[in-house]
Amino acid sequence: MTRSPGTPLPPPKARRRLRESASLTQAQLADRMGVTRATVRTWESGRRTPRGRRREAYAELLKTLAEEESAAAEPAPEAEAESGAQPAPVPVVVAVRTGPGSPAEAADSLVLPAKALSAEERQEAEPEREPEREPTPEPKAEPKPVALTPAQAFDALYEFGTPALVRQTFLLTGRRELARESVERAFQTAWENWPEVARDRDPVGWVRAVAYEYALSPWQRFRPRNRHPEPPPADPGDRTLLNTLLRLPPRHRRTLLLYDGVGLDLPETAAETEASTPATANRLLNARRAMADRLPELADPEVLHRRLAEVASNERLRAAKPPTVRVGSERRARFWTRAAIAFTVALIGTTALALRTAPTHYEPPVSPGETVRGVPPKVAPGALSDEELELRQKLRDQMQDGPERLTPRLE
Structure with a gap:
């Protein structure tokens, strides 16, 4: 996350003159820079100045336009005029400066390279040339760009954005391990939603927002690994700056890091933090005021940016390889898919069992017993007397059924 703190820019009138000399409209320049036409208008009027990676890209583009203007002003040699060879168009490349150190390790401007300009745009950007006297040879067919597979594109994005994202987190x-885990989890989420991420204007910004949300999640404090503090930075100044930064509220800390650390402008910072522009401006002012109260030497935003870059660059932060992240994402997706299938099967089985064992008609419940009063208690039978025994024997000897039983008998 290192960048040159103050890239010089031409005056506003010179910016407009360079654009008009290249026959570019404000809309075409805005399309190359990836901003709106109103933003280019404010840059050329002097009301606003680009910051961060847009400042670097805008300065490089103006430098290229100035070189093209000076080259067009010089008279062409006679040999070149007589040869009749068509000079190759000079493409405009928006470069991203990364400051001292390794570009991959200390990358600050986390955006993908600008898209290549079409043939029509290059013709509009070039100054008009006089008609050639001799017929020009047919231009050779340009080789078609090699299409990357989704895995190759993801690996390129991961290697490009991971070093700076880990330092920012x-x-x-x-916390070093939490920063590494947050970035890896964000890239796993990006791989699971790769079609959406691949079409996004700022894929690294998409991943950065997910990583910040994961790192600042409230449930992180309940993890046993995050309950114990990690070793602080070795340098006392870095340790003081990091402790001061961590004392800020999470929203203020995130706003300060995006604006003064990454280099986003105020609308972009507001959009990434999901807040209004006035609320984001208040958070930024409060965060700067709190930092200046504890560390007065960091009142200048440029000094604060340089110190944040130094603290992040002094730490040795590691990250996994791109294939490991992709395989981990696929394993996690398979695990949750299988878990969802198992839960669905269990739910279907439970429902089927309930339908099979449930009663098909209404059975009224048995009312509880009640005591009935006024009925004499049942007396248990005792021993029979002689008369009762004789009567019982007489009844047993007689016929129990048949018509003879109904016929009267004389005794």
């Missing part, structure tokens, strides 16, 4: 949380 470390400044956001103060």
Whole structure:
């Protein structure tokens, strides 16, 4: 996350003159820079100045336009005029400066390279040339760009954005392992939603927002690994700056890191933090005021940016390889898919069992017994007397059924 703190820019009138000399409209320039036409208008009027990676890209583009203007002003040699060879168009490349150190390790401007300009745009950007006297040879067919597979594109995005994202997340949380885990989890989510991420204007910003949300999640404090503090930075100044930064509220800390650390402008910071522009401006002012109260030497935003970059660059932060992240994402997706299938099967089985064992008609419940009063208690039978025994024997000897029983008998 290192960048040159103050890239010089031409005056506003010179910016407009360079654009008009290249026959570019404000809409075409805005399309190359990836901003709106109103933003280019404010840059050329002097009301606003680009910051961060847009400042670097805008300065490089103006430098290229100035070189093209000076080259067009010089008279062409006679040999070149007589040869009749068509000069190759000079493409405009929006470069991203990364400052001292390794570009991959200390990348600050986390955006994908600008898209290649079409043939019509290059023709509009070039100054008009006089008609050639001799017929020009047919231009050779340009080789078609090699299409990357989704895995190759993901690996390129991961290697490009991971070093800076891990350092930013470390400044956001103060924990090395949590920063690494947050970035890897964000890239796993990006791989699961790759069609959406691949079409996004700022894929690294998409991943950065997910990583920040994961790192600042409230449930992180309940994890046993995050209950114990990690070793602080070795340098006392870095340790003081990091402790001061971690004392800020999470929303203020995130706003300060995006604006003064990454280099986003105020609308972009507001959009990424899901807040209004006035609320984001108040958070930024409060965060700067709190930092200046504890560390007065960091009152200048440029000094604060440089110190944040130094603290992040002094830490040794590691990250997994792209294939490991992709395989981990696929394993996690398979696990949750199988868990969802198992839960669905269990739910269907439970429902079928309930339908099979449930009663098909209404059975009224048995009312509880009640005591009935006024009925004499049942007396248990005792021993029979002689008369009762004789009567019982007489009844047993007689016929129990048949017509003879109904016929009267004389005795």
